[in-house]
Amino acid sequence: MSLLEVEDLAIHFGGVKAVDGVSFSVEKGEVFAIIGPNGAGKSTIFNLISRIYQSTLGRIQFDGQDITASRAHDIAGLGIARTFQNIELFDHSTVLDNLLMGRHTHRRTNFVQDILFLPKVRREERQHRRRVEQVIEFLELEAYRKKMIAGLPYGVRKVVEIGRALATGPKLILLDEPASGLSVEETRDVAFWIEDMRRDMGLTVLMVEHDMSLVNQVSDRVMAVANGRTLAMGTPAEVQAHPDVMAAYLGTGAAA
Amino acid sequence: MELLQLVIGGLANGCIYGLVALGFVMIYKASEGVNFAQGDMMMLGAFVALGFGNSDQMGLPFGLAVIAAMVLMFGVGWGVERIVVRRIFGQPQFALVILTIALGFVFRFIAGSIWGFTPLVLETPFAGQNLRGGGIVISLADLVTIGVTLALTIALWAFFAFTKVGLAAQAASQNQMAAYIVGVPVMRINSLIWGLSGAVATLAGVLYATRGAIDPNIGLLGIKAFAAAVIGGLGSLPGALVGGLIIGVVEPVAGRYAPGELAKMSPYIIMLIVLVTRPGGLFSQIQMKKV
Numbered sequence A: 001m002s003l004l005e006v007e008d009l010a011i012h013f014g015g016v017k018a019v020d021g022v023s024f025s026v027e028k029g030e031v032f033a034i035i036g037p038n039g040a041g042k043s044t045i046f047n048l049i050s051r052i053y054q055s056t057l058g059r060i061q062f063d064g065q066d067i068t069a070s071r072a073h074d075i076a077g078l079g080i081a082r083t084f085q086n087i088e089l090f091d092h093s094t095v096l097d098n099l100l101m102g103r104h105t106h107r108r109t110n111f112v113q114d115i116l117f118l119p120k121v122r123r124e125e126r127q128h129r130r131r132v133e134q135v136i137e138f139l140e141l142e143a144y145r146k147k148m149i150a151g152l153p154y155g156v157r158k159v160v161e162i163g164r165a166l167a168t169g170p171k172l173i174l175l176d177e178p179a180s181g182l183s184v185e186e187t188r189d190v191a192f193w194i195e196d197m198r199r200d201m202g203l204t205v206l207m208v209e210h211d212m213s214l215v216n217q218v219s220d221r222v223m224a225v226a227n228g229r230t231l232a233m234g235t236p237a238e239v240q241a242h243p244d245v246m247a248a249y250l251g252t253g254a255a256a
Numbered sequence B: 001m002e003l004l005q006l007v008i009g010g011l012a013n014g015c016i017y018g019l020v021a022l023g024f025v026m027i028y029k030a031s032e033g034v035n036f037a038q039g040d041m042m043m044l045g046a047f048v049a050l051g052f053g054n055s056d057q058m059g060l061p062f063g064l065a066v067i068a069a070m071v072l073m074f075g076v077g078w079g080v081e082r083i084v085v086r087r088i089f090g091q092p093q094f095a096l097v098i099l100t101i102a103l104g105f106v107f108r109f110i111a112g113s114i115w116g117f118t119p120l121v122l123e124t125p126f127a128g129q130n131l132r133g134g135g136i137v138i139s140l141a142d143l144v145t146i147g148v149t150l151a152l153t154i155a156l157w158a159f160f161a162f163t164k165v166g167l168a169a170q171a172a173s174q175n176q177m178a179a180y181i182v183g184v185p186v187m188r189i190n191s192l193i194w195g196l197s198g199a200v201a202t203l204a205g206v207l208y209a210t211r212g213a214i215d216p217n218i219g220l221l222g223i224k225a226f227a228a229a230v231i232g233g234l235g236s237l238p239g240a241l242v243g244g245l246i247i248g249v250v251e252p253v254a255g256r257y258a259p260g261e262l263a264k265m266s267p268y269i270i271m272l273i274v275l276v277t278r279p280g281g282l283f284s285q286i287q288m289k290k291v
Helices: A043-049 A071-080 A097-102 A110-117 A121-140 A154-167 A184-199 A214-216 A236-243 A244-250 B002-031 B040-054 B063-086 B095-116 B140-162 B164-174 B176-181 B186-209 B218-232 B236-257 B262-277
Strands: A004-013 A017-028 A029-035 A058-064 A080-082 A172-176 A202-209 A223-226 A231-232 B130-133 B136-139
Touching: A004 A043, A004 B095, A017 A043, A017 A202, A017 A231, A029 A043, A029 A214, A029 B164, A043 A172, A043 A202, A071 B176, A080 A154, A097 A121, A097 A154, A110 A121, A110 B140, A110 B164, A121 A154, A154 A172, A154 A184, A184 A202, A184 A214, A214 A236, A223 A236, A231 A236, A231 A244, A236 A244, B002 B040, B002 B136, B002 B140, B002 B164, B002 B186, B002 B218, B002 B236, B002 B262, B040 B063, B040 B095, B040 B186, B040 B218, B063 B095, B063 B186, B095 B218, B130 B140, B136 B140, B140 B186, B140 B236, B164 B176, B164 B186, B176 B186, B186 B218, B218 B236, B218 B262, B236 B262
Parallel strands: A029 A202, A029 A223, A080 A172, A172 A202
Antiparallel strands: A004 A017, A004 A058, A223 A231, B130 B136
16 A cells, blocks of 8 residues: 555635646655646645645545545644745754754653653653754754754755654655755755665655756656646656656647 | 832832733734733733632632632633634734734723722732831832742743743744644644733733732733833743833832933833834844844
8 A cells, every 4th residue: 555645636726726636646665756847736735745735625645544634733743744845944943953843743741741851751852862863963964953043054954954854753754845946966965865765764755846857866756747737657757758748848839 | 228129119010011021922922913902811810810819709718819810811811812813813913903902992891890990909918018128118019029920930931941832832933834844733832822821911910919909991001011022022031021120110210210201101212212222122033134
């Protein structure tokens, strides 16, 4: 059974069909990329999976569970983490605090235990910090541990957001344009990290990306979308050679 | 000596402004808007405590009455968020302003129709008791006010800094989207914060009532407390308290040493000076970027 199954997913904003009947499934351990021109509905699909938007039609199943009606704050606990195209971090907190906030759903101690700072709380806190340190080491964020987000360069903030997603201990990670705005070197790092997430951490990756070299390098399968519909699905090479995809990108004989 | 006497009384007053200002800041951070009913929540809280505690009413022991009032007002704050504020989520900030001004009128009406508009006195165990020493007189009520404010401030700080819920509230106030994505139930947290600010307002109201009679219009003190919150930076809890203390101390000192009407104007003069020189407030979290 697939880790994530999306069936006939649709969302209409008034008369605009942002996503209009998209189906796909992501297998465990796979890197699956969604590509498409701007406004194709890629990020909307992410917002539907992370339950920020309520779908008009269709069904989403994750790990054998129907999450179509789940609430946005339940998603992290189920094992889905994500990043945003425009970076959503806690800007007035340090990198370390942002990553620790990723452990939120794993905190098991209650209010009274927290206030009294009981041994159980300390034990748990140490465990969270160990997990976060692993993430810091993996993403090479050591130099920024105590820095405020608001003062960090764009590229670093982008990596911190990936870090926070990893700190939640997900099964599936959604990366919304992980390479946008990054330099060639930074993009190469992202490619390595995605490989490692899959190989060493056993994660499943679903990403939206425009950088075709990154897509070709890391993804097993690609889905091309335009105007809220699926154009093609298959290996990166197959999808890029598909006539509809070429038409959507180059605008030749664009049929609505 | 006289100055010291004024400062101590002013600090106690300032604690009350500070506590109401804390409520302003908590809600500003949670709902990204100003709750102009905060002063009236303080007033209502004081009356509820009076209703529970005074001998001609329910006659509960003082401590129990205060706790019961805080619990009830927590429910009121929570309910206001749950039933009213949540429905205007996503509307312009101005909607919340008008809504809370209206709520203030409703609270005043409720208090007036239950307890009337003539001033009432809350019965407290420390009414009229004074401590003397070194040429100054400190009323026990002032001392209790300062002590309770200190304790509550530490408790709130510990709550926001160490508990799972408190940290979630901080996260939600910085970025709601990011909070959702790490599993924070943002809406539930907002209700909780409104409840909490109802309870804090009640405590402020009780402390206010230990110092004199109360009537349904004492909520207007909220305007001064709002000035305190603005002085502190509207987004900062310690700032709110410091803002309250500044106003509390300056008022009586100005009243004694400056021409008559200046004392009443002083909170707003300070607010204007702060806004002109440090637009973000004294404890602003947003620092201007140096280019």
